[in-house]
Amino acid sequence: MNIEQALNEALGLKTGSNVPLAEGLPATVGVLGGGRMGAGIAHGFLTRGAKVVVVERDAEAAQGARGRVESSVEASLERGAVAGTAGDYLERFATSTDYADFAFCDLVVEAVPEDAGLKAAALAAVEAQISPHAFLATNTSSLSVSGLAAGLARPELFLGLHFFNPVPASTLIEVVVAERTGEDTVAAARRWVEALGKTAVVVRDAPGFASSRLGVAIALEAMRMVEEGVASAEDIDNAMVLGYKHPTGPLKTTDIVGLDVRLGIAEYLYSTLGERFAPPQILRDKVANGELGRKTGRGFYDWP
Structure with missing residues (x-):
């Protein structure tokens, strides 16, 4: 059993799905922080066929994140924005309190509160757990992405993905290119945004972006x-x-x-x-x- 199979079993994630993975989307996505924004980001990837794990600071916060994602999926079904049943989406969703559960993710999006020190520490902790080939992104609305990259070992695989609230209804994602972000990372981010059914605006890292x-x-x-x-x-x-x-x-x-x-x-x-x-x-x-x-x-x- 490889690490992905082991973690899928541990987290209860289903490998098959009635919802096909959108072309260009990472198969497995991690989200650090399951508040309003983190839950919305998780919802976006889930409804496009990805497996998603949200990691929170403790069991109570993880339970809250699960409730927000479940409610968001159910609301989308009621509006007719997505088809199928809640189970079609939630069978590919898990919450955790262990950063090690990011080990099998192709992309991890950090969505903790807008504090530079908190984000920098969280990103370094995530990078220590993920694959050397996995992408890492920060959902910041104003902080320096290059500054956050300074503490990372692989800044070429890191960039900003500024999602907008509420994520399910928003059609924009700001892709923020830091000083050492690789061209392949930017190209991948464009594909993710398109696969999510949204429009990318690519900006250079600058205070407040655009x-x-x-x-x-x-x-x-x-x-x-x-x-x-x-x-x-x-x-x-x-x-x-x-x-x-x-x-x-x-x-x-x-x-x-x-x-x-x-x-x-x-x-x-x-x-x-x-x-x-x-x-x-x-x-x-x-x-x-x-x-x-x-x-x-x-x-x-x-x-x-």
């Missing part, structure tokens, strides 16, 4: 307008939705993303790109008061 830099710039200016009494949050958002055809306005998007997440990105961009990304006081105050957006019930809007 999407976060532009999105945060608009959101911060919208916050300043609320702070200055120029208009209400609703009217500012309506101006962008109706006037510029944004699907949601910058302030409602901030509530969905999380004000704490937006503040963290803004602080990083402020430190690297200067005063134009200085977080407005209204953002600092709301985070300090626990008004983090949809996840706490209140941000720039009230959420039931």
